[in-house]
Amino acid sequence: MKKAILLLLALIVAAIILIWGWHSYSVKSAAPPPPTIVRVYFAGAANISSDTNSAAFTNTFCCAQARVLESQTLDKLSRAPGAWFKSKLSAGAGDGSAQLRPLLDDLLRSEWVFEMRGAPTSQEYTLAIRLDDSRAQLWQTNLRTVLESWTQIKAQNITNGWELKKDLPPNLVRVVRATNWLIVACGQDNLPWGDAWAGGQAPDENETNWLSAKVDWPQLAQIFPVFGQFGLPAMQLQVEGRGGNLLPSGTFDLSQPLPSLEPWQIPTDMIHQPLTSFTAIRGFAPWLERQSWAQWLEPAAESDQAFIWSLGLSPVQTFIAVPVTNGATALAQLGQSLATDTNWEKYLSSPFALYKTTNQIGLPGVPFVKPEVRAISDPSGDFLFADVFPNMPGGEPPPELFQQLNRTNLVFYHWEITSERLKDLPQLTQLALDLTGHRQLDQASASALWLKRVAPTLGGSATEVIQTGPTELSFKRSAPTGLTAIELLALGEWLEAPNFPGFDISLHYRRPTPRRHVPKKTHTPVVAPAAHTSANQNSPINRPSSNTVSTVPKKP
Numbered sequence: 113m114k115k116a117i118l119l120l121l122a123l124i125v126a127a128i129i130l131i132w133g134w135h136s137y138s139v140k141s142a143a144p145p146p147p148t149i150v151r152v153y154f155a156g157a158a159n160i161s162s163d164t165n166s167a168a169f170t171n172t173f174c175c176a177q178a179r180v181l182e183s184q185t186l187d188k189l190s191r192a193p194g195a196w197f198k199s200k201l202s203a204g205a206g207d208g209s210a211q212l213r214p215l216l217d218d219l220l221r222s223e224w225v226f227e228m229r230g231a232p233t234s235q236e237y238t239l240a241i242r243l244d245d246s247r248a249q250l251w252q253t254n255l256r257t258v259l260e261s262w263t264q265i266k267a268q269n270i271t272n273g274w275e276l277k278k279d280l281p282p283n284l285v286r287v288v289r290a291t292n293w294l295i296v297a298c299g300q301d302n303l304p305w306g307d308a309w310a311g312g313q314a315p316d317e318n319e320t321n322w323l324s325a326k327v328d329w330p331q332l333a334q335i336f337p338v339f340g341q342f343g344l345p346a347m348q349l350q351v352e353g354r355g356g357n358l359l360p361s362g363t364f365d366l367s368q369p370l371p372s373l374e375p376w377q378i379p380t381d382m383i384h385q386p387l388t389s390f391t392a393i394r395g396f397a398p399w400l401e402r403q404s405w406a407q408w409l410e411p412a413a414e415s416d417q418a419f420i421w422s423l424g425l426s427p428v429q430t431f432i433a434v435p436v437t438n439g440a441t442a443l444a445q446l447g448q449s450l451a452t453d454t455n456w457e458k459y460l461s462s463p464f465a466l467y468k469t470t471n472q473i474g475l476p477g478v479p480f481v482k483p484e485v486r487a488i489s490d491p492s493g494d495f496l497f498a499d500v501f502p503n504m505p506g507g508e509p510p511p512e513l514f515q516q517l518n519r520t521n522l523v524f525y526h527w528e529i530t531s532e533r534l535k536d537l538p539q540l541t542q543l544a545l546d547l548t549g550h551r552q553l554d555q556a557s558a559s560a561l562w563l564k565r566v567a568p569t570l571g572g573s574a575t576e577v578i579q580t581g582p583t584e585l586s587f588k589r590s591a592p593t594g595l596t597a598i599e600l601l602a603l604g605e606w607l608e609a610p611n612f613p614g615f616d617i618s619l620h621y622r623r624p625t626p627r628r629h630v631p632k633k634t635h636t637p638v639v640a641p642a643a644h645t646s647a648n649q650n651s652p653i654n655r656p657s658s659n660t661v662s663t664v665p666k667k668p
Contacts, residue, residue: 146236146304149335150228151326153319156242158221160322165353168592171569177562181607184558186216188612197262205261211254218247225315229305232334235282236299238306240290240315248294252287255296259285272310322358323351330367343402351594358594366583370395373579376417376517377435379490382497383421384506388536389430389528389597391420392517395579422528425504427536428481428543432498439487439494440470446485446496447473461549461619480543500540516576523585524577526596530570533597534563541601551610551617559604566593573597 160166161174172178187209194207224241243251252274256267259276267276273288273295282300289295290310297306309315326348333340349362373395383390397416415435423429436442447468450456457463464475474484481500488497497503516525542552553560573591580586593600606615 146229146231147331148227148229148326149235149328149331150226151324152226153316153321153324154219154224155319155322156221156223159223160353163322163353165355168356168358169353172566172593175562175565177558177565181558181562182220185607185612186213186220189216192613201262202264208258208262211258215251215254218243218251222247223316225319227305228332230299232331234300235335236297236303236305237282238298238303238309239296240293240309241296242292242316243294244292248289251294251296252289255287321350321352323349325349343399355590357590357592359588359590360594361588362586363580364577364585364587366585368398369582370523370579370585371398371416373520373523374417377415377492378514378517379419379433379435379488379495379497380492380514381490382431382433382488382495382503383419383509384423385509386424386506387421387509387513388424388532389420389422389526390509390513391418391524391526392522393418393524395523422533422536423504423506424532424536425506426501427539428501429503429536430500430540431503433488433490433495435492436487436494436496439489439496442494442496443471443473443485443487459548461547464547478547519578521579522576523579524575524587526573526575528573528596530573530591530593530597530600531567534567534570534600537597537601541598545605545617549619551605551619553601553605553608557604557608559607563600563604 157173161170163169190209190213191207193212194201194209198207218241222242224239226239227237229236229238241251256274256276259265260267263276263278265276265278267274267285270286270288272290273286275284275286277284282298284301284303285296285298286303286306287294287296288306288310290312293309293315295306295310295315297303297309299306328346329339329344330346345367346365347362349360351358351360353359376392376394378392394417396418400416415437417435419433421431447466450466450473451468464477467474467476472484472486474482476482478500483498483500485496485498488495513527516522516527538553545552570592573589573596575587575589575591575596577585577587595603605617606612609615609617
């Protein structure tokens with residue numbers, strides 16, 4: 113988790129510092145600090161590695177493969193700002209990568225705080241990084257060299273540093289040394305928060321975690337609309353290490369109250385051993401309705417619960433069950449929606465035709481698997497059941513698994529054996545990427561080699577989200593890396609994206625328009641297998657890791 117967040121924040125900080133090298137300054141009296149839009153604190157890899165609880169952190173992020181990936185990623189990040197601003201730079205100006213690259217090393221190694229404050233029309237960006245005198249001087253020199261080259265404006269010396277003024281907003285960049293901190297600030301006309309830090313206010317005041325973040329996503333989306341596409345709420349995050357795991361926790365502040373949580377409707381007869389992951393979620397219907405990409409699901413979205421689980425018998429045995437009032441009616445509505453709104457077809461790389469019967473919707477012809485949705489009745493009610501491979505019979509899961517859901521305020525629960533999921537998931541995700549016209553992760557890439565190295569060392573992971581107020585959700589997780597298997601794979605894909613730090617892994621080509629499939633005969637619906645009474649005592653689900661988040665204990 114640390115590597116994903118740090119690399120993203122390293123980019124944000126480096127880009128922000130550079131992008132504001134285009135503007136000028138006029139002195140005004142200091143104003144009260146504006147509201148915080150983003151605040152990120154990182155204790156620094158050097159401090160974390162000296163912590164007695166850092167064994168898992170060191171094994172994961174300090175191995176040889178991690179070092180290769182780190183170097184590759186920071187090399188890319190150092191070139192990104194120059195590539196972004198290339199069309200605006202004067203002829204002969206370099207990309208600044210030689211000057212920026214050593215600074216990115218400090219962002220991983222050293223303690224720092226970044227804040228973005230202000231209103232949607234005007235913001236102040238401030239970075240405080242703890243450096244010794246030699247590294248602080250390197251920062252002052254390299255940033256000055258880059259900004260003077262890019263803006264063709266001469267920076268002016270000030271007490272303990274320099275500042276650069278320009279005409280276009282934000283028009284002021286200032287870099288100053290303050291005790292053992294270096295303060296880099298940028299804004300319009302004045303820099304009250306940067307001045308406060310430079311004047312002696314401790315940037316890391318009250319910080320005790322390895323990593324903390326506060327992000328007002330709705331406010332940030334008003335400034336950078338790209339962040340508004342998923343409708344994320346304001347959030348706070350803290351990460352600490354304990355007992356061989358990273359422990360992220362925090363809160364989400366919703367813009368409107370969560371709907372009433374209906375009792376869990378668990379598909380008990382469908383879920384069986386050998387489980388390698390299990391997820392339950394409810395209360396998500398209002399958010400899903402606001403997502404443009406999910407509009408075709410709306411007619412079947414009468415329930416706001418979903419269950420996802422995977423088995424260890426085959427890499428593609430991942431299943432989804434959604435409770436509905438009437439399975440046949442919900443399936444018919446979904447089929448009608450898919451036939452009417454065909455936007456989903458544009459996401460497929462090949463023209464697979466939709467197959468529909470009264471009991472089943474599928475995509476015949478997909479290699480290796482058989483994607484389908486069926487209406488199934490379970491003792492707990494009717495469900496829409498999606499799979500790509502048969503849900504073969506197995507032993508009953510331990511009762512402790514479902515007991516995790518015996519909380520009236522539980523909104524989300526996820527458990528997995530990350531090492532097992534990292535072994536199986538790539539085959540399913542690579543197939544999905546291929547079918548949707550996206551690049552697959554090169555197994556010889558630095559990201560893939562890192563994942564192969566750390567995967568066997570990763571044990572159980574547990575995540576839970578509970579409702580702690582009408583508009584507040586609290587979450588916590590315990591995991592060796594702070595990330596789940598699917599998140600680690602997504603991180604690997606992102607770090608290897610051709611346009612990194614962008615995330616465009618699509619293969620750009622036109623595909624033929626799909627032909628409509630007319631079934632020649634009615635398929636007999638497949639009935640979900642009944643749960644067996646014998647439990648699999650050797651299943652991985654009986655071997656969760658020890659952590660502070662409630663996981664499935666060993667079955668007696």
